[in-house]
Amino acid sequence: MWTWFYRLASPPYVYRTAAALTPWFFAGAALMIGYGLVDGLAFAPPDYQQGDAFRIIYVHAPSAWLSLFAYTLMAVAGAIALIWRIKVGYAVAAAAAPIGASFTLAALVTGSLWGRPMWGTYWAWDPRLTSELILLFLYFGVISLRQAFEDPARGDRAAALLGVVGVVNVPIVHFSVTWWNSLHQGGTVMRLGKPEMPGSMLWPLLAMLAGFMFFFGAVLCMRVRGEVLSRERQSAWVREAVIS
Amino acid sequence: MKVGPFRAMRLILRRELSLSFRRPDQLLQPLMFFLIVTTLFPLALSPELSLLRDMAPGVLWVAALLSSLLSIDSLFKGDADDGTLEQLALSGHSLSVIVIAKTIAHWLVSGAALVAMSPLVATALGIPAGAFATMMFSLALGTLTLSWLGAIGAGLTVGLRRGSVLLSLIVLPLAMPLLIFGASATDRAIGGQSPAGALYFLAALCVFTSTLAPLAASVALRITLE
Amino acid sequence: MQADAPELTVDKVHVWRGERHVLRGLSFQVESGQLLHIWGPNGTGKTTLLRVVCGLLRPEQGQVAWAGQPIEHIRSDYQAALAYGSHEAALKGDLTALENLRYAVGLKRRVGDQELRAALDRTGVGACADLPARVLSAGQRRRVAMARVLAMRASVWLLDEPFANLDAVGSALLARMLEEHADLGGMALVVAHQALDLRRPVRSLELCA
Numbered sequence: 001m002w003t004w005f006y007r008l009a010s011p012p013y014v015y016r017t018a019a020a021l022t023p024w025f026f027a028g029a030a031l032m033i034g035y036g037l038v039d040g041l042a043f044a045p046p047d048y049q050q051g052d053a054f055r056i057i058y059v060h061a062p063s064a065w066l067s068l069f070a071y072t073l074m075a076v077a078g079a080i081a082l083i084w085r086i087k088v089g090y091a092v093a094a095a096a097a098p099i100g101a102s103f104t105l106a107a108l109v110t111g112s113l114w115g116r117p118m119w120g121t122y123w124a125w126d127p128r129l130t131s132e133l134i135l136l137f138l139y140f141g142v143i144s145l146r147q148a149f150e151d152p153a154r155g156d157r158a159a160a161l162l163g164v165v166g167v168v169n170v171p172i173v174h175f176s177v178t179w180w181n182s183l184h185q186g187g188t189v190m191r192l193g194k195p196e197m198p199g200s201m202l203w204p205l206l207a208m209l210a211g212f213m214f215f216f217g218a219v220l221c222m223r224v225r226g227e228v229l230s231r232e233r234q235s236a237w238v239r240e241a242v243i244s
Numbered sequence: 245m246k247v248g249p250f251r252a253m254r255l256i257l258r259r260e261l262s263l264s265f266r267r268p269d270q271l272l273q274p275l276m277f278f279l280i281v282t283t284l285f286p287l288a289l290s291p292e293l294s295l296l297r298d299m300a301p302g303v304l305w306v307a308a309l310l311s312s313l314l315s316i317d318s319l320f321k322g323d324a325d326d327g328t329l330e331q332l333a334l335s336g337h338s339l340s341v342i343v344i345a346k347t348i349a350h351w352l353v354s355g356a357a358l359v360a361m362s363p364l365v366a367t368a369l370g371i372p373a374g375a376f377a378t379m380m381f382s383l384a385l386g387t388l389t390l391s392w393l394g395a396i397g398a399g400l401t402v403g404l405r406r407g408s409v410l411l412s413l414i415v416l417p418l419a420m421p422l423l424i425f426g427a428s429a430t431d432r433a434i435g436g437q438s439p440a441g442a443l444y445f446l447a448a449l450c451v452f453t454s455t456l457a458p459l460a461a462s463v464a465l466r467i468t469l470e
Numbered sequence: 471m472q473a474d475a476p477e478l479t480v481d482k483v484h485v486w487r488g489e490r491h492v493l494r495g496l497s498f499q500v501e502s503g504q505l506l507h508i509w510g511p512n513g514t515g516k517t518t519l520l521r522v523v524c525g526l527l528r529p530e531q532g533q534v535a536w537a538g539q540p541i542e543h544i545r546s547d548y549q550a551a552l553a554y555g556s557h558e559a560a561l562k563g564d565l566t567a568l569e570n571l572r573y574a575v576g577l578k579r580r581v582g583d584q585e586l587r588a589a590l591d592r593t594g595v596g597a598c599a600d601l602p603a604r605v606l607s608a609g610q611r612r613r614v615a616m617a618r619v620l621a622m623r624a625s626v627w628l629l630d631e632p633f634a635n636l637d638a639v640g641s642a643l644l645a646r647m648l649e650e651h652a653d654l655g656g657m658a659l660v661v662a663h664q665a666l667d668l669r670r671p672v673r674s675l676e677l678c679a
Contacts, residue, residue: 082463134417134420137413137416137417138417138418140413141410141413141414141417144410144413145400145401145410145414148401148404148406148407148410149403149404150488151487151488152488153486153488154403154467154468154470157467158400158464158467158468161396161400161460161463161464161467162396162400162414164460165396165418165460166417166418168456169417169418169421172421172449173417173420173421175421176420176421176424176425176445177420177421177424179424179445180424180428234489246550246579247576247577247578247579247580252577255573255576255577256573256577258573259562259565259569259573262565262569263562263564263565266564266565267564326558326560326561326562326563327556327558327559327560328560328561328562328574330526330554330556330560331554331556331560331574332577333526334524334525334526334549334552334554335549335550335574335577335578336546336547336548336549336550336551336577336578337546337577338546469526470521470526470527470528
């Protein structure tokens with residue numbers, strides 16, 4: 001019963017599927033982000049407290065969500081590769097890491113830009129921002145560890161293991177940082193993504209979230225193809241695929 | 245007659261301890277590092293004890309983390325360089341047994357020594373004697389947890405030529421919750437509040453890493469031994 | 471030593487080291503009482519092969535089986551029954567020769583110092599038993615490593631260039647050890663550049679680039 005699973009995970013299959021999916025993901029991303037940007041920036045009502053400054057949420061919240069999503073995906077792909085020795089998992093994990101790190105960076109930058117009008121400073125030790133920063137460090141660790149090995153196969157496995165260890169740590173970091181912050185600041189900091197947000201603000205946010213997911217999927221597919229090609233460059237199917 | 249896992253652990257523990265005590269310099273260096281780093285802060289900030297007292301838990305914990313990291317780098321490196329790590333890995337015992345024994349040995353010569361020395365540093369930083377018990381207990385839990393986390397990092401970086409910076413890069417983000425709870429427990433004890441909450445979290449983290457880290461570190465070793 | 475003579479089977483083993491396809495579908499079988507001499511030019515995967523056989527390196531394809539079972543399934547039993555001599559002597563410089571043996575052999579089976587000293591005597595380094603390994607010469611360290619293999623009483627010996635740094639007397643001694651081991655029903659895989667000068671038949675496996 002495992003054969004279909006292994007065939008699904010075979011490099012040529014993954015390579016071709018990723019190629020076929022990329023344009024669809026890009027189309028979805030363009031559609032959703034286009035709608036979300038127009039509706040969110042032009043039509044959604046300004047926040048009664050924050051005015052127009054709140055509109056950065058349409059970039060910030062999806063970036064923050066994807067930074068976590070990409071890390072989890074990377075860890076799961078790495079775990080699958082480690083446990084079932086499915087090499088494509090390493091390619092997916094290696095492809096996801098820099099994208100996730102970029103989203104983390106985007107979330108940090110937009111968060112600190114948002115902080116300027118809200119807190120009067122670019123950086124406050126807000127629990128969400130702080131755990132986002134630690135998440136960025138976790139990404140750095142995984143990426144540098146993979147690169148530190150001369151033998152890419154060992155680098156892949158070491159990075160996959162570190163990703164799994166890190167994903168266990170992410171909730172602990174988030175909890176401890178929240179606890180630390182409440183100890184020092186008494187919970188005066190604003191909260192993002194409250195569910196009681198009115199629909200006119202929420203719909204563009206959900207659209208942006210979906211758009212970012214599509215965009216992530218598209219970039220991931222492209223990077224996975226690159227990783228698969230470079231890993232399988234010795235094999236016959238790559239020669240055929242590249243020549244044809 | 246076959247050798248059971250507990251006998252194997254005792255044997256490895258004895259081996260590690262006798263190796264450490266034949267190299268007292270390597271034992272003392274992290275402790276001296278701990279002393280020197282904590283001396284930097286009064287020089288950089290101010291000799292005012294009241295100001296230092298506010299900073300003391302943080303200073304103490306940061307210094308403890310850094311000095312433990314300094315010594316964890318050699319947890320597997322020496323054995324990997326001279327080939328004895330392969331002999332251990334082929335001894336017929338699971339790598340977890342080896343990791344557990346080596347990490348406990350490491351903690352006994354680095355973490356426990358650091359805990360024993362901490363009152364000295366704490367006095368110099370103006371921490372009242374009443375907070376020593378909490379501080380030492382939290383440091384004991386924290387350094388043990390850090391040894392487990394460090395074992396994962398050391399296992400991952402053992403085959404690399406310049407692994408020690410990378411080791412810090414990997415382990416420090418994982419250790420940040422420790423710093424939060426540890427420093428806060430000490431801080432509350434100094435302020436006369438109950439440190440129980442933070443200590444519970446520290447203890448929970450310690451138990452959690454003690455169970456999972458040997459597993460993760462043995463997978464890491466298996467990867468890097470290949 | 472097992473009575474029912476387990477055999478070691480290497481079945482279509484493939485190993486890549488980075489870009490290089492080092493072992494390409496290598497298969498062979500060694501039975502108890504047999505000695506296998508592995509030789510060939512540098513870089514043809516002799517050490518890699520030994521590391522695969524002892525279970526440190528998992529092959530990308532193929533498997534190694536001992537007594538009919540894949541070694542991953544019986545790792546602890548298998549490894550308890552093997553003695554691996556890497557091409558370095560694998561001694562701790564700060565421990566004495568005797569302590570080195572005590573910890574390395576003691577993890578495989580319960581053993582007293584008397585027996586370890588006897589093994590060191592046998593390989594001609596009994597006088598160095600209480601010296602730290604750091605002060606021993608390369609040849610003496612090699613002999614301590616020989617004593618370790620001997621004291622493990624393993625049925626499978628995997629030796630990587632055991633003759634390196636040994637003088638004529640030491641080489642002859644090692645040759646006698648191998649003969650005795652095979653006579654007692656053990657098996658050995660020996661990587662060596664020179665021919666094995668033994669009084670019993672030796673199978674030979676040449677690895678090519």
